[in-house]
Amino acid sequence: MLERAFGHISPYPEGSCFASRAELSRAGLHRPLIAGISGRGQEGADSIVLSGGYEDDQDFGDEILYTGHGGRDLETGQQVGHQTLIRGNLALAFNKLSGLPVRVIRGAVPHSLYSPEIGYRYDGLYRVEDYWRERGRSGFYIWRYRLKKMPGSLQLGPAVMEEQGSALYPPRQLTTVLRLVRDTEQARQIKALYHYRCQMCQVRLEGPAGPYAEAAHIRPLGTPHHGPDSSDNILCLCPNHHVLFDLGGVAIADEFTLIGQEGRLLVDFRHSINKDHLRYHREHYWIDPTED
Helix, strand or coil: CEEEEEECECCECCCCEECCHHHHHHHCCCCCCCCCEEEEHHHEEEEEEECCCCCCCEECCCEEEEECCCCECCCCCCECCCCCCCHHHHHHHHHHHHCCCEEEEEECCCCCCCCCCCCEEEEEEEEEEEEEEEECCCCCEEEEEEEEECCCCCCEEEEEEECCCCCCCCCCCCCCCCCCCCCCHHHHHHHHHCCCECCCCCCEEEECCEEECEEEECCCCCCCCCCCCCHHHEEEECHHHHHHHHCCCCEECCCCEEECCCCECCCCCCCCCCHHHHHHHHHHCCCCCCCC
16 A cells, blocks of 8 residues: 655655656656556545646646646547546546645656756646636647646645555645635625625625625636636625636526526626626536536
């Protein structure tokens, strides 16, 4: 039995170089000899290798737009089918839900500013900030993950057991994950418009200091989604429905009925919601359970 360790592996600091996948595996930094994602289902992914295997990968150094696995022709490497949210793809998505870090190993990739010239290099811990589905360059659905470099210290996350032939147990420590909740003037106006009631469940949370609600952007802000921080892209939601919406557990039809649960979105006549943003969210985040 071998532990799946989430975090740095002693004695290999960030910047450690390796000649082959076999060396990476022996060191415990990335155990699979072929797969780019080391992980299992709802245990999480402990490491990935970025080596230019998928045409939709984008490497910006401290930020990576990583492509999940599956759908490639084994001989040509071309994308010939859709990817699904199973195995390593599901494991990497679980990191987002649980706050687990993932080790990033870069392999030699021609014309990349951030890859080693030869072999492989361990480049530290990243957090999974978001994941979604979109059509890739070849026209097939792929799963994409926005990975962000974790600043500072050599923190380790919890580990889970994985069946292996070795009894090596790497050390563990806890890591802290922060969740950023944006609150702009536009967001405050939308929450005030609905008197801090969730537009999906109509629940109003009251604390000693007053009511609480969260502003949810329908089309996410920032790269690569480029959603606007404007009222037509903002919903007033309770924390539970905010999380469900962001993770694709619920979506909204053009006529404002909820998809994934019973109900209808509460919409004030003064709140104009851009239906293009609703369609974008459905296309990238909502997955019909019957599809897979």
